[in-house]
Amino acid sequence: MITIKDIAARLQVSPSTVGRALADDSRISASMKQRVLEVAGEMGYVANRAARMMRGVSSNLVGLVVPDIRNSFFSTMAHALSKCLEQEGYQLTLSETDDDRQTELRQIRELTSANVAGIIIVPSAKPHAETVRLLGMTPHIQLLRKHAALGEQWFGIDDYQAVYQPTRHLVELGHRRIAYIGSLGELPTGGARVKGFRDALALAGGDGQGMEQLGAPGSREFARDALRGLLAQPQPPTALVTGSVLHTFAVLEELWSSGVDVPGQLSVAGFGDELAFRWWGPGLTTVALPVSELATACGLWFVHRMKQKSANSAPYSSITPPTLIVRGSTRPVGPAAA
Amino acid sequence: MITIKDIAARLQVSPSTVGRALADDSRISASMKQRVLEVAGEMGYVANRAARMMRGVSSNLVGLVVPDIRNSFFSTMAHALSKCLEQEGYQLTLSETDDDRQTELRQIRELTSANVAGIIIVPSAKPHAETVRLLGMTPHIQLLRKHAALGEQWFGIDDYQAVYQPTRHLVELGHRRIAYIGSLGELPTGGARVKGFRDALALAGGDGQGMEQLGAPGSREFARDALRGLLAQPQPPTALVTGSVLHTFAVLEELWSSGVDVPGQLSVAGFGDELAFRWWGPGLTTVALPVSELATACGLWFVHRMKQKSANSAPYSSITPPTLIVRGSTRPVGPAAA
DNA sequence: GTGAAAGCGCTAACAA
DNA sequence: TTGTTAGCGCTTTCAC
Numbered sequence: 001m002i003t004i005k006d007i008a009a010r011l012q013v014s015p016s017t018v019g020r021a022l023a024d025d026s027r028i029s030a031s032m033k034q035r036v037l038e039v040a041g042e043m044g045y046v047a048n049r050a051a052r053m054m055r056g057v058s059s060n061l062v063g064l065v066v067p068d069i070r071n072s073f074f075s076t077m078a079h080a081l082s083k084c085l086e087q088e089g090y091q092l093t094l095s096e097t098d099d100d101r102q103t104e105l106r107q108i109r110e111l112t113s114a115n116v117a118g119i120i121i122v123p124s125a126k127p128h129a130e131t132v133r134l135l136g137m138t139p140h141i142q143l144l145r146k147h148a149a150l151g152e153q154w155f156g157i158d159d160y161q162a163v164y165q166p167t168r169h170l171v172e173l174g175h176r177r178i179a180y181i182g183s184l185g186e187l188p189t190g191g192a193r194v195k196g197f198r199d200a201l202a203l204a205g206g207d208g209q210g211m212e213q214l215g216a217p218g219s220r221e222f223a224r225d226a227l228r229g230l231l232a233q234p235q236p237p238t239a240l241v242t243g244s245v246l247h248t249f250a251v252l253e254e255l256w257s258s259g260v261d262v263p264g265q266l267s268v269a270g271f272g273d274e275l276a277f278r279w280w281g282p283g284l285t286t287v288a289l290p291v292s293e294l295a296t297a298c299g300l301w302f303v304h305r306m307k308q309k310s311a312n313s314a315p316y317s318s319i320t321p322p323t324l325i326v327r328g329s330t331r332p333v334g335p336a337a338a
Numbered sequence: 339m340i341t342i343k344d345i346a347a348r349l350q351v352s353p354s355t356v357g358r359a360l361a362d363d364s365r366i367s368a369s370m371k372q373r374v375l376e377v378a379g380e381m382g383y384v385a386n387r388a389a390r391m392m393r394g395v396s397s398n399l400v401g402l403v404v405p406d407i408r409n410s411f412f413s414t415m416a417h418a419l420s421k422c423l424e425q426e427g428y429q430l431t432l433s434e435t436d437d438d439r440q441t442e443l444r445q446i447r448e449l450t451s452a453n454v455a456g457i458i459i460v461p462s463a464k465p466h467a468e469t470v471r472l473l474g475m476t477p478h479i480q481l482l483r484k485h486a487a488l489g490e491q492w493f494g495i496d497d498y499q500a501v502y503q504p505t506r507h508l509v510e511l512g513h514r515r516i517a518y519i520g521s522l523g524e525l526p527t528g529g530a531r532v533k534g535f536r537d538a539l540a541l542a543g544g545d546g547q548g549m550e551q552l553g554a555p556g557s558r559e560f561a562r563d564a565l566r567g568l569l570a571q572p573q574p575p576t577a578l579v580t581g582s583v584l585h586t587f588a589v590l591e592e593l594w595s596s597g598v599d600v601p602g603q604l605s606v607a608g609f610g611d612e613l614a615f616r617w618w619g620p621g622l623t624t625v626a627l628p629v630s631e632l633a634t635a636c637g638l639w640f641v642h643r644m645k646q647k648s649a650n651s652a653p654y655s656s657i658t659p660p661t662l663i664v665r666g667s668t669r670p671v672g673p674a675a676a
Numbered sequence: 677g678t679g680a681a682a683g684c685g686c687t688a689a690c691a692a
Numbered sequence: 693t694t695g696t697t698a699g700c701g702c703t704t705t706c707a708c
Contacts, residue, residue, distance in 0.1 A: 054389055054701080109384045113385055114398075391686095
């Protein structure tokens with residue numbers, strides 16, 4: 001392994017001169033820089049990252065912290081970010097939290113100890129105080145979900161609209177008993193989505209009857225059980241809105257396997273725009289969310305922020321709006337169901 | 339940032355004692371280890387990787403190199419590996435190649451210069467010579483795809499069976515004009531799959547007529563075009579087998595949007611076991627591949643290999659068999675199509 | 677402009 | 693069983 005000492009010896013100068021020349025320090029003469037660069041190239045010098053990092057310089061690692069990479073939301077983001085950061089010489093590391101605050105803390109600890117240049121995180125519902133502290137010491141950006149405690153740089157979708165739009169669509173179709181299966185309100189996104197649901201339902205006036213089923217964001221089981229419970233009621237809902245991709249998948253699976261007639265018996269509006277939603281039953285009415293674009297914007301911003309060395313954590317939020325896609329799974333409330 | 343010195347000071351012992359206790363050195367008394375661990379946890383101590391690496395210990399980074407993380411095959415693997423490696427204190431880094439050998443080389447360069455502990459790679463069709471050389475210097479395991487040049491440690495599925503089984507299934511249903519849409523033979527997996535197709539088709543004797551359409555593994559466009567071409571023929575196939583997840587998705591999409599009658603007009607057998615395959619049209623007959631299990635096995639093996647410090651690159655291959663799942667998209671060849 | 681020297685946090689030889 | 697000490701390769705004062 002060639003070190004700056006080797007180069008220094010070869011050039012009969014001190015190691016610090018070489019180090020400075022390599023760092024393009026303004027105090028070093030152009031000719032010296034020239035010679036150093038030449039010899040370095042010739043000897044096949046490669047900077048020792050570990051040593052550099054020990055001196056406080058952060059690595060080229062960027063930590064991506066998500067609940068579960070198998071969720072297409074997050075793998076799409078990972079892809080977009082990877083593309084974006086790679087161009088600038090950053091390496092993406094992957095950490096999964098399972099939406100568990102302890103796991104999240106462990107991961108953040110790992111990342112900070114690895115001296116990452118920054119962290120892009122989809123935070124859990126209630127990050128640990130220690131997590132907050134550690135993130136405070138590292139440049140970081142929140143993705144999708146936002147916690148005030150974790151700073152003011154955030155890239156997300158308009159969660160409110162993402163549920164408001166499909167719900168309003170159903171209300172306009174005449175539905176009054178509308179169910180919502182989604183994430184708990186303790187998640188900031190969960191809260192906004194529930195609010196979107198309620199506000200849209202309020203458009204129906206006094207007739208509107210919301211049936212909310214809120215559970216863990218990653219739990220398919222919860223969604224299936226919630227759906228069964230709803231359908232078993234004496235006055236089951238005539239329409240259903242889901243508030244997360246995983247819940248949508250679970251609901252589609254359950255509806256499919258239990259043979260519920262959609263939209264005859266139940267109108268359904270999903271969340272996210274998976275390819276398969278198109279061919280599910282009559283085609284699923286759903287909200288498309290520009291996840292890839294969002295992640296790219298986040299990556300660009302991150303790079304931009306890293307370039308200006310000064311600790312920049314100026315508040316910045318980007319909210320991307322969703323798009324309602326109407327397919328066959330929603331239709332006007334029928335006389336039978338009315 | 340808490341260092342071993344802080345712990346040492348708190349415990350009134352020397353830093354080396356703490357270091358040794360943390361490293362579970364046999365010379366340290368159990369009670370001391372106990373106390374150190376306790377205080378370390380309490381103070382939120384996190385080892386400084388950079389410092390450790392400088393002492394020659396390789397990093398705790400493991401590079402995962404895949405074509406595209408959005409492919410559920412690969413995100414499933416990333417998840418399983420992450421879980422597996424995290425327990426042993428490893429951090430997974432993500433690199434995408436787009437199945438391009440130049441990109442692959444760049445990524446491998448990055449990883450080796452970052453001193454990764456090892457690399458788990460789904461190699462591209464024809465890795466660059468430099469890639470081969472660099473991988474030779476780093477512990478690595480091939481996943482899914484296998485190149486002789488990249489060593490003898492490999493975890494994969496039985497590609498041959500994965501296509502042989504569905505094809506035989508179709509032959510047994512009486513189909514004779516069977517098409518195959520899959521990856522090019524230049525990929526080792528692609529070759530085995532094509533062979534599986536041909537061998538199964540041979541069971542039909544002289545009547546069997548294979549129609550092979552081979553293209554880039556990641557190209558949806560190719561698969562759609564290939565399907566259109568097949569259906570436009572004067573004597574279109576009565577059955578279709580796909581040889582990769584992405585091609586399967588593309589085919590399902592195309593069949594769905596062009597309104598082809600499955601299985602009336604065409605029997606279809608897919609590749610992989612996506613949740614959505616169940617509810618596509620009449621339910622897709624497909625081969626389930628134990629991707630998660632495969633990745634876990636690979637992760638365990640990696641950890642095992644790392645533990646025994648000696649450079650161990652003894653050949654090891656693990657081949658996991660697929661399972662055919664018969665649903666509604668395949669049926670005996672009808673009189674109209676015969 | 678350049679050199680000398682002091683560490684960064686950790687591990688590992690050498691002492692005790 | 694534990695303490696002392698010397699670096700790993702680099703950056704960064706402080707001298708000159």
